[in-house]
Amino acid sequence: MSEDMNVKSQFVFLVILLLLSLFLLGFISGHEQTRIGQAAYQNKGKVIARGALLYDANCKSCHGIKGEGVGQLGPALNDKQFFQTRITEVGWSGTLENYIRATIDHGRLIGTRSFYAGNGSNAVMAAWNLDYGGPLRPDQIADLTAFVLNWEANAMGRVAFENLEVEDLFAQAESSGEGRRVFTQNCLQCHSFHDLKSEGSGPDLSSIKEVAATRVPGQDAESYIKDSVLVPDRLVVEGYEHGKNGLGCGAVLSEKDLQTVAEFVLN
Template identity: 30%
Template sequence: MTRVQIEIFIGTVLILATSLVVLIYGLNEEGRMAEYELDQHARAIEEGAALFESQCSRCHGTQGMGIPGLCPPLNDRNFFDQRLQDINWSGTMEDYIVATASSGRLMSTRPQVFPGEGTPAMPSFSQSFGGPLREDQVRNIATFILNWEPTAIMVEVPEVPIGETVGTDITKQLPEGDVARGETVANRLVCTACHVSAPTGPAWLATGTEPGIGTRAETRYTQADYQGNAQSPEQYLFESIVQTTAYVVPGYAENLMPPTYGTQLTDQDLADLIAYLLSLK
């Protein structure tokens, strides 16, 4: 073979080898892209989870189960199956979450049950609307919330109180409370999420040398650093529930507890809840 023929042969072999490599790579491209998309989706969920914890959990709960008397559950079967129909939303669930989180909500759509934080009921989170988050961060939060859909359960939404609500006057005379009913009220309001299951708020139960809330309430209002207006253990607990910023126990952040229980609980509800708390020695 001449030199030219050898060069042509080598060139042909290289072209065929390159074509084979490209063909093999192309055959695997669909799987590679699917794996890449799955990896990106997982990253979005992970980043969204961290953002949800820092930006959303205070009102919607650490597991998205909502805070009764404040904000609705998102990790909820009804939210995924019925919410868009309830508000006549024609877009996708992702678009709804992104739109709501981006611009916030001036007024609650269910003010009797979930009044939110006041006006606005929900702040805006996107930088486009004066919030702290980039658009991709808002979308990552939406991706994280959507990740709950396959396993979401039906969360029971508290009913609107029947009868006059208790208000915020801690000198008001309450009816006699019932401990068992008070425990039911506490469970309905998911108080244990912050006061038993997690150290978000002061612990209710006795731990080590620290007595339970019932014992602590007997002396808390007499301590030098106390800044509220209670004159008895009952009034101290009354105040703690309906005037959440009157006195904040040292070591805990302000504004973590929903400020709306005075408009969510009846006199009997609160009397029962106080009786239950006083029983936790």
């Protein structure tokens, strides 16, 4: 093939390629908005899923595994009142998202609700942002915020899930060794329990098994023990009122340790 013929065929090829390029550009342009929408949607899901893992690792011991709140430790977040009236209640001028983010960033030095002031202490929530001495990066706090906000549909009753009982499967096998350790580290300062003798002013718990189930009508023994740790003001045994023999229970336990110690003192 002569050079001129070659050039002519190259021109034809160029025209075909340009037409193909135009077609491909049109095709991609037509789908780009859909792709962006899908990518943004998936990214939001990914952000919430990452936030869920962070919540699981850092927040559930105070706010409950499903945001239901834990006694006097932390308020419920999966809660209608939280989504409807919380920012008005505290006079927050920004959005709920800003409020959650700011709270996680800075913590709460002074409680806004006395019930959550926590055993005579005003320091109710630590700062979580790395900049303020916490363990989380700003992007992680954004993930956590997205996860907390995603409870809205549940809190407002728009979706409801069937509860799956998995506690028995996932509870660590209770051993007296583990229960003894948790008791010694967290309770022995105030309470005696059989051979574990305390010099503290709290009641001796050696016979708690016999009385726990009957202290509060309608409440079982395990629930009573947990409540006594989490909401110590709810029922104070006569002779142990605050100010007389010291403060209420000051132990701050993880969910797992609370379960372990409850089983330990009851078994």
